[in-house]
Amino acid sequence: MAEVHFENVVKVYPGNVLAVSDLNLTIENAEFIVLVGPSGCGKSTTLRMVAGLEDITEGVIRIGDRVVNDVPPKDRDIAMVFQNYALYPHMTVYKNMAFGLKLRGMPRVEIDQRVQWAAEILGLKELLQRKPRALSGGQRQRVAVGRAIVRQPAAFLFDEPLSNLDAKLRVETRAELKRLHRRLATTTIYVTHDQEEAMTLGDRVVVMSDGLVQQCDTPLNIYNAPKNRFVAGFLGTPPMNFFEGKLRRDGGESYFEGGGIRLRLPKAHIQSVEEAGSASQGVEVALGIRPEGLSLRPLDGREAQPGQSFSMVANVIEPLGSAMDVYCDTQDGNRLVARVRAEPLEPDQQITLHVDMTKVHLFEPGTYGRNLTLPAIESGTLDPVGAA
Amino acid sequence: MWYRFQYRYAPYLFVAPFIISFLIFGFYPIVRSIWLSFHLTAGPETSVFVGLDNYTVLLADTDFHKAVRNTVIFAFFSVFLQLPLSLGLAMLLNSRLILGRAFFRLGFFSPHLLGMVFVAILFAVVFAPRFGLLNVLLSHLGAPIERDWLGTPELVMPALVLTALWLYVGFNMVYFLAALQAVDRDLYDAAKVDGAGPWGQFLHVTLPGIKHVTVFVVVLSTIGSFQLFELPYLMLNNGPGPDQAGLTVVMYLYQNGFVTGDLGYASAIGWVLVLGVMCLAIFQLVLGGTLRRNP
Numbered sequence: 001m002a003e004v005h006f007e008n009v010v011k012v013y014p015g016n017v018l019a020v021s022d023l024n025l026t027i028e029n030a031e032f033i034v035l036v037g038p039s040g041c042g043k044s045t046t047l048r049m050v051a052g053l054e055d056i057t058e059g060v061i062r063i064g065d066r067v068v069n070d071v072p073p074k075d076r077d078i079a080m081v082f083q084n085y086a087l088y089p090h091m092t093v094y095k096n097m098a099f100g101l102k103l104r105g106m107p108r109v110e111i112d113q114r115v116q117w118a119a120e121i122l123g124l125k126e127l128l129q130r131k132p133r134a135l136s137g138g139q140r141q142r143v144a145v146g147r148a149i150v151r152q153p154a155a156f157l158f159d160e161p162l163s164n165l166d167a168k169l170r171v172e173t174r175a176e177l178k179r180l181h182r183r184l185a186t187t188t189i190y191v192t193h194d195q196e197e198a199m200t201l202g203d204r205v206v207v208m209s210d211g212l213v214q215q216c217d218t219p220l221n222i223y224n225a226p227k228n229r230f231v232a233g234f235l236g237t238p239p240m241n242f243f244e245g246k247l248r249r250d251g252g253e254s255y256f257e258g259g260g261i262r263l264r265l266p267k268a269h270i271q272s273v274e275e276a277g278s279a280s281q282g283v284e285v286a287l288g289i290r291p292e293g294l295s296l297r298p299l300d301g302r303e304a305q306p307g308q309s310f311s312m313v314a315n316v317i318e319p320l321g322s323a324m325d326v327y328c329d330t331q332d333g334n335r336l337v338a339r340v341r342a343e344p345l346e347p348d349q350q351i352t353l354h355v356d357m358t359k360v361h362l363f364e365p366g367t368y369g370r371n372l373t374l375p376a377i378e379s380g381t382l383d384p385v386g387a388a
Numbered sequence: 389m390w391y392r393f394q395y396r397y398a399p400y401l402f403v404a405p406f407i408i409s410f411l412i413f414g415f416y417p418i419v420r421s422i423w424l425s426f427h428l429t430a431g432p433e434t435s436v437f438v439g440l441d442n443y444t445v446l447l448a449d450t451d452f453h454k455a456v457r458n459t460v461i462f463a464f465f466s467v468f469l470q471l472p473l474s475l476g477l478a479m480l481l482n483s484r485l486i487l488g489r490a491f492f493r494l495g496f497f498s499p500h501l502l503g504m505v506f507v508a509i510l511f512a513v514v515f516a517p518r519f520g521l522l523n524v525l526l527s528h529l530g531a532p533i534e535r536d537w538l539g540t541p542e543l544v545m546p547a548l549v550l551t552a553l554w555l556y557v558g559f560n561m562v563y564f565l566a567a568l569q570a571v572d573r574d575l576y577d578a579a580k581v582d583g584a585g586p587w588g589q590f591l592h593v594t595l596p597g598i599k600h601v602t603v604f605v606v607v608l609s610t611i612g613s614f615q616l617f618e619l620p621y622l623m624l625n626n627g628p629g630p631d632q633a634g635l636t637v638v639m640y641l642y643q644n645g646f647v648t649g650d651l652g653y654a655s656a657i658g659w660v661l662v663l664g665v666m667c668l669a670i671f672q673l674v675l676g677g678t679l680r681r682n683p
Binding site (some may be wrong): 029048051052072073074078079082083084086088089090100103104133136147361 | 575577578580582596599
């Protein structure tokens with residue numbers, strides 16, 4: 001077990017392609033950290049740098065107290081699980097798991113004990129003499145995990161290990177991995193592009209884009225208090241709805257206008273915008289609302305607040321059981337989705353959506369626009385109905 | 389009615405051109421050669437049934453023994469010298485560290501594009517006794533001994549092996565290159581993390597990954613070597629060379645069938661060659677585990 005430190009780590013590929021830019025991060029001992037982001041954001045490169053499969057252009061990576069920049073993969077005391085499992089096709093399950101131990105010159109008796117121990121934990125006892133091609137995807141995945149845990153390394157590295165599994169198996173295996181982590185309590189770095197995996201697995205989640213860490217925090221903090229528009233849009237299913245517009249003042253009240261809606265903003269929002277160092281009038285902003293921040297009825301049976309609802313035409317309705325996703329087209333051509341309590345609703349029906357103001361964020365313009373509502377969220381001063 | 393007729397018989401019509409030409413140019417000659425191998429013939433017109441005589445004579449024929457020995461030596465070097473070199477080249481040209489890989493790949497493959505006759509003539513010049521390129525090169529390297537490569541019995545086979553090497557190394561390299569490119573790169577990463585060095589990676593990832601192609605290339609190469617004819621025939625002035633040092637099984641077959649005119653004996657040589665190569669190929673396939681049924 002060990003901490004993993006990144007200090008000013010930079011990775012530049014030939015052709016001057018910047019993959020990771022000035023990464024600073026400390027992964028605590030026994031922590032399960034998830035690196036998440038879209039393709040090409042640098043998450044896999046980061047993992048491969050820890051494994052020693054990619055050189056580090058600048059900076060320092062430490063595993064425990066040791067700088068590992070120039071240490072070959074085999075001497076880093078890490079084990080890795082690959083996306084396509086990378087099981088040796090000509091070896092049995094047993095040999096696949098024993099291979100790394102054998103190369104390290106471990107006595108045969110101890111190898112056998114460790115393989116049997118891992119097989120027991122992962123339910124692979126019956127499969128030890130099979131070759132990988134005779135296994136299902138889920139079984140192969142477990143063998144790949146088995147190969148990693150027999151080594152009892154300082155850190156586990158997972159490179160999108162669930163992406164080749166079907167949806168049901170993915171959810172099951174996810175839970176299994178979490179159980180395994182709790183049992184082994186080994187530092188784990190897990191790379192995925194699936195934000196649901198990131199949210200459910202990680203003690204902390206690192207959201208990356210364009211080679212930069214956009215935010216690193218607990219899953220719930222990232223969800224509730226995204227630092228910028230990219231993070232807000234990336235995490236959450238369905239994703240956050242955005243409206244481009246301006247802040248305006250009218251008769252002593254502040255409003256957001258744009259994308260065909262006009263919302264009266266509570267004072268806390270405006271104070272927060274000012275605290276964040278932005279002008280609170282006439283300035284261009286993007287307003288983001290989580291789908292579950294919209295409802296067909298006023299919140300908690302309270303009276304509808306003026307200026308905190310808007311009308312739209314429901315285009316598509318997706319029933320989910322107790323809830324339903326309602327899709328509408330906004331005036332600026334974007335799609336809006338609201339996750340509301342299930343009730344009878346027909347397509348093309350005019351609906352009024354009420355807004356939970358605690359789920360409303362204001363961002364500076366641009367893909368990585370700063371969250372101007374962050375001060376209010378962090379101090380907990382936002383009011384759901386924003387009564388003036 | 390017409391539609392049903394078409395539906396039923398059209399497939400046969402489509403395969404008919406192949407079947408007919410195969411029957412005429414493939415099946416009939418095969419059957420005819422079996423029949424011929426039991427006859428003593430003098431040209432295509434005269435033949436007498438002699439039973440297994442051709443085969444018994446052949447087994448005691450010292451020239452045939454010599455031809456078999458030469459061919460086996462050539463095949464041995466094809467498999468154990470040429471193929472490792474091809475694999476080495478393929479690994480080199482599969483490496484990301486080499487610049488201009490496409491150029492080198494084409495370069496090494498290009499001898500095969502020249503054709504056997506051209507290569508044979510080219511190497512006859514290379515091995516020429518006085519001013520051949522090889523002698524000139526050797527004298528520059530400080531070994532000013534003029535050797536008559538194709539006129540000295542002991543040097544004929546090395547010359548043939550070298551020529552074949554130049555001709556086929558690049559060709560077989562392409563097979564290996566294709567196989568190497570199909571090996572999952574993650575397996576190398578997994579092996580590195582598991583603790584395998586370059587040799588360990590070669591042994592545990594590369595070799596198992598290209599095993600089937602290797603068996604295929606070995607079998608193909610062996611069969612090709614046993615059919616060796618054009619290279620020695622053209623390089624050694626349409627003959628077996630000094631002291632029959634370049635006599636191969638197929639050349640012996642050619643001499644008997646088309647120079648002497650004993651098509652029966654030539655057919656017997658052909659069938660012994662077929663059986664020999666078939667046994668060897670099956671042995672190689674069994675050894676390579678290719679015939680083993682998957683679990």
